[in-house]
Amino acid sequence: MFTSRVIRQSSRLTRGLYLVLVQRCTAQLFSSMSNMPKPKVYVTRRVPQEGLKVLEPHCEITQWDSEKPVPRAELIQQVAGKDALFCLLTDKIDADVLDAAATQSVRDGGWGTWDPLWMLGQGLEGSTVGIVGLGRIGMAVARRLSPFGVSKFLYSGHHPKEEANEVGAEFVDFETLLGKSDFVLGCCALTKENQGLFNKKTFSKMKSNAVFINTSRGGLVNQEDLYDALKSKQIAAAGLDVTSPEPLPTNSLLLTLNNCVVLPHIGSATEKARGAMSALTGRNIMAFLRGEKMPCQI
Template sequence: MHKFKVLVANDTIAQIAHDLLKAECEVIVCKAERSSILAHIAGVDALFWSSLLKLDKEILDRAGPQLQVVVTMSAGYDHIDIEEIKRRGIKFGNFPSVLNDALADLGVLLALAASRRITEGLLAVGKSCFCPTDGNRPLGVDISGSTVGIVGLGGIGQNIVQRLKSFKVARFLYTGHTEKPEGKAIGAEFVPMEILLRESDFVIACIPLTKETEKMFNAEVFSKMKKTAVFVNISRGDVVNQPDLINALKDNMIFAAGLDVTTPEPLPPNHELMTLPNCVITPHIGSATVKTRRYMAEMTAKNILHALKGEPMITPVL
């Protein structure tokens, strides 16, 4: 009996994905490196993608015309050449809601860490230089009683609102293309971007990277925020004009920033963003929990198997 060939383009994927695929397919595993992928992809029927590497025409050409399905183990797919996949009639899927809880947790963590000047605190601890007990210690800003603005009230944004309610946030604002019934249900107020920027103490970006959102957070946007505002980005690095953010932080145009995503990734050790005491940076770990990654791997494998069998994909994009 013919067995479909599946390339798992990452050798660190949870074992459950391998077990599911091997039960019905021939599985090839390679490193999440472009050269390794190009060396192993020829002749496969399905591609398990778990990398922020660009999935482009060259890789698809090397795979060959028999490639039927591609599934990315991520919610975002700005790193995937969707038009090329569509042109070839390849089925494509992702997982838009699996990451909601883990990313919301990290969004709250970054908001709190940036607002309480954790980077400065860690630097002081590293120098055995604890804060003075008098009134000269560095002061953060409170989330209790604040106004939190969510840019992009999808599943992640909604989960952030639900979590922050326990912190006694006074008001939740959100903006987007249209007002959402989910916003009203969780007590968030739909406002234009201008009002959100002007009135929010915390601005949290939860938007996909598109042509519309690329470099959306720029000097003009930062200039409209409060000088005491904290900016958090858990979406994609390229939704921010990074030089403009650096200037806003250096010039105290805003109070602080918490970032899980940057441009590039990883940042060089000597990158200016890494030197700023009012910036907390994590290395794109939004989904990096054991439970979340295991579930993502499992569902990506199942999505591939559904497509190969001619069954509806669990979460199709194309």
């Protein structure tokens, strides 16, 4: 029997629906459905009934039943302990919301007696971090990682950079970086030359325990090849803040993997960063109107 709890009532349907999986992928949920309580789904708005009918036989649904956005505090409160989030493109799904959802293992009893292998991952201490593109962003990442005990930074690009000395980074060719790095970070600008740079051939040259991180652009990666590399354990894991396309379709095979974390392009999602972006845009406009060179020109 379908269980539904509706918070508020209103009329009118809302367009632009999409589903964000919070912690467990759909395949994992439904494959073990008979041996566990019904998964809990939070719906952030009044939506067409077709979507709910798909979920009703299998899930316990909580819904904000209004044409107006769910209040921020309500969203954060309701998402805690949920297995999936049915939300809109206009809903702000950021670190606070994801953090609230991530407490699920504690709330639903997944945190049991101490297990030395539970949720085990690699640490940065003593590791080799390879940065593809040691530009402004690549250097900023290296500076932030240094205090975590990274043993060595490697970087590849067109030529050595003097600023690399600040973090003791060594300039190597791309293949050497792939073969020696425990963490491989894509931080370069996307160009015609490096479109699909990370592909089947690239992943085959990485260590089996390597973690691939992409904060550049989705086009830097052949996502089908990445899926194959992760599925076959050719590499250990991946973290993506950018995908192609964006938003990533909810039927993407990457979302079925428990060794791939996908974020909705929130690398600049801080008040300071977004404020600086806004101010820079304003300065660009004013410089153009005055016939001056824009501070940040493409």
